[in-house]
Amino acid sequence: MEHGPDHVDRILEEWAAEWPGLDMSPQGIVGRISRLSRFLERGLVTTFEKFRLNGGEFDVLATLRRRARTEEAMSPTSLADALMLSSAAMTNRIDRLVEAGLVTRERDEADRRAVWVRLSDTGRQLIDRALVEHAATEAEMIDALTPAEQKTLAKLLRKLLVPIENGQPEVVGKHTK
Numbered sequence: 260m261e262h263g264p265d266h267v268d269r270i271l272e273e274w275a276a277e278w279p280g281l282d283m284s285p286q287g288i289v290g291r292i293s294r295l296s297r298f299l300e301r302g303l304v305t306t307f308e309k310f311r312l313n314g315g316e317f318d319v320l321a322t323l324r325r326r327a328r329t330e331e332a333m334s335p336t337s338l339a340d341a342l343m344l345s346s347a348a349m350t351n352r353i354d355r356l357v358e359a360g361l362v363t364r365e366r367d368e369a370d371r372r373a374v375w376v377r378l379s380d381t382g383r384q385l386i387d388r389a390l391v392e393h394a395a396t397e398a399e400m401i402d403a404l405t406p407a408e409q410k411t412l413a414k415l416l417r418k419l420l421v422p423i424e425n426g427q428p429e430v431v432g433k434h435t436k
Contacts, residue, residue: 270286
């Protein structure tokens with residue numbers, strides 16, 4: 260089903276009228292991804308708030324949960340690496356989650372310098388409920404696309420994201436140097 264013009268279409272039309280020789284067509288993609296990101300983030304925040312979590316806390320709990328089968332606990336450093344955070348930011352998140360009773364911080368018996376973070380029973384129950392709702396929210400957000408379109412979009416977004424994540428110079432900032 261085809262939809263009418265969106266906010267980005269209007270911006271592109273204005274640029275075409277104001278500066279006809281400037282190719283602003285990439286904004287059709289970048290602008291839409293940016294706008295979608297903001298709308299999607301708002302929807303996710305609403306879900307997290309139902310469970311009295313913020314996005315960062317959800318990320319820590321979800322990371323511990325999805326790795327539960329292979330890693331019973333994680334070090335703060337491995338958590339920070341997994342979430343691309345500084346150690347100070349991770350410490351703050353862990354502190355809040357420990358205070359809320361959702362994770363535990365334990366010293367390693369063999370090496371007292373090592374610390375392990377694990378889900379508490381309360382934390383596991385909470386993240387299990389939150390994940391079910393989170394998955395449903397994400398599914399609702401993309402239900403305008405057919406399953407085949409979702410698969411194609413995921414593939415195309417991965418194609419754009421991987422080089423940027425890997426910091427390939429031909430992709431990242433080549434026009435800003």
